[in-house]
Amino acid sequence: MKSDNKIEELMEGLFNKDKRALSRIITMVESDKPEYYSILKEIYGHTGKAYRIGITGPPGAGKSTLVNILAKQIKDRGNEVGIVAVDPTSPFTGGALLGDRIRMTGLLKDPHIFMRSMASRGSTGGIARTTTHVADVMDAYGFDVIIIETVGVGQLELDVAGAVDTTVVVLVPEAGSSIQAMKAGLIEIADIFAINKADREGAETLKFELQDALSLMPAIKNKGWDLPVKLTVALDGTGIKELVDTIYTHKTHLEDTDHLNTSRMNQKKVNIIEIMKHRIENQLWLNPELEPTLKRLSNLSMEGKIDPFTAANTFLKSAKVLNVNIDASFLHK
Ligand SMILES: Nc1nc2c(ncn2[C@@H]2O[C@H](COP(=O)(O)OP(=O)(O)O)[C@@H](O)[C@H]2O)c(=O)[nH]1
Ligand SMILES: [Mg+2]
Known part of the structure; x- marks a missing residue:
């Protein structure tokens, strides 16, 4: 107690x-x-009040630098800002996390901005689930805006994109950058593109390349929203005001078209599924009593006496998959 x-x-x-x-x-x-x-x-x-912004892109694109300066701008518009930084590529010893902490130390002194780096462990599904719940805690605390930084290395940013209202994909002016973005499925999740390090050569070219590629894609995909491509220099703040304006325009667009509700409904659904997966996995793998059953079924399968589907079904049946005692009568009201 x-x-x-x-x-x-x-x-x-x-x-x-x-x-x-x-x-x-x-x-x-x-x-x-x-x-x-x-x-x-x-x-x-107590959740559902904060607006959630995802910032994703390849390692080193300048996401943390960008988040830092975005947070300050959003704060200057009268908001309290919570930041969650997730970087599963950073080693346990925390090289990148330490780097992020140093880069973001300016924020530590700001009472209106709170930043948290997430440890990188577990499956990407697990990280996405936990990230959502950390954002929920920040939401309940009362932050007006929550920014989630994830490194675009595969499934993670796709999962996190399903958990935010506006996704900003950060790219840098390098040859082939737009093709890579397409291959990695970043175009599908982007609401806004930011070409950061626009102080470098090739930013304009990448912008045109991207706009070209986007013009070939059906507009329906983005529900009446033409994907904007913005140039930024996170280091000196160039283009940041315009980026924040664009984020707010997207927010208004979502609100006016009722897409915010649809998107949040989907966020809830994804989250419920993630929790179920997590619970079922725990139930199956962390229950020592089930180990002998699994062994027995594997043996039978080895001996050709049982096919793997029957084995799986038998296992799930004997595991009773979930053994929770809750009142579900509200479902039928
Ligand atoms: N030239 C230039 N460098 C930048 C810019 N933004 C960030 N950087 C640098 O790029 C490096 C990686 O930045 P970081 O924010 O850690 O990238 P992240 O891995 O995407 O979070 C750092 O050395 C930054 O100082 C920019 O707009 N222009
Ligand atoms: Mg970073």
């Missing part, structure tokens, strides 16, 4: 805008402690 009191205290701290409580709750969510579920239960009624 002691731990319940502790959580109550932390929740009270969170709603009283205590940053230490916020930090500790995020740590609990991140470490996947059992308290995590009771915390999410407490906060979910």
Whole structure:
């Protein structure tokens, strides 16, 4: 019961805008402690107010630098800003995280901006799920805008794009950059392109290349939104005001067309699916009692006495997949 009191205290701290409580709750969510579920239960009624912006792109594109300066601009427009930085390419020793911390130290002194680097561990699905919940905690705390930085290395940014309202894809002026963006599926998730390091040669060329490629794609895909391509220099702030304006225009577009609701409904759906996957996996792999069953089924399969589908079905049946006792009568009301 002691731990319940502790959580109550932390929740009270969170709603009283205590940053230490916020930090500790995020740590609990991140470490996947059992308290995590009771915390999410407490906060979910307080979420949905913050606008979520995803910033993604290849390593070294200048995302952290950009996020830093974006956060300041958004704050200057009268908002409190929470930042979640996720970089699974950074080693456990935290080279990149340390770099991010140094790059973002300017923010640490700003009472209206809160930044958190996420440890990189688990599957990308796991990171995306946890990231969403960390954003939920920040939302409940009362940040007006939450910025999520993810490195574009595969599935992760696709997952995170499903958890934000506006996705900004950051590219740099290098030959073939637009082709790479297309291959990596970044065009599908982008709401806005930022060509950062526009102080370098080739930025204009990349802009035209991208606009060309985009003009060949059916407009329907983006629900009446023409993908803007913006040039930025995160180092000196060039183009940042225009980028923020574009983000706000996209927000208004989503609100006016009711796409914000559809998108958020989808965010919820994705999140529920992620939680189910996580729970089922835990149920299957962390239950020592099931190990002998799995072994027995593998043996039978080895001996050709049972096909893998029947084995899987038998296993799921004996595992009862989930053994939770909740009242689901509200579903039928
Ligand atoms: N020339 C130039 N360098 C930049 C710009 N933005 C960021 N950088 C530099 O690019 C490097 C990587 O930046 P970082 O923000 O850590 O990139 P991230 O890996 O995408 O988060 C750093 O040395 C930055 O100083 C820019 O607009 N122009
Ligand atoms: Mg970074």
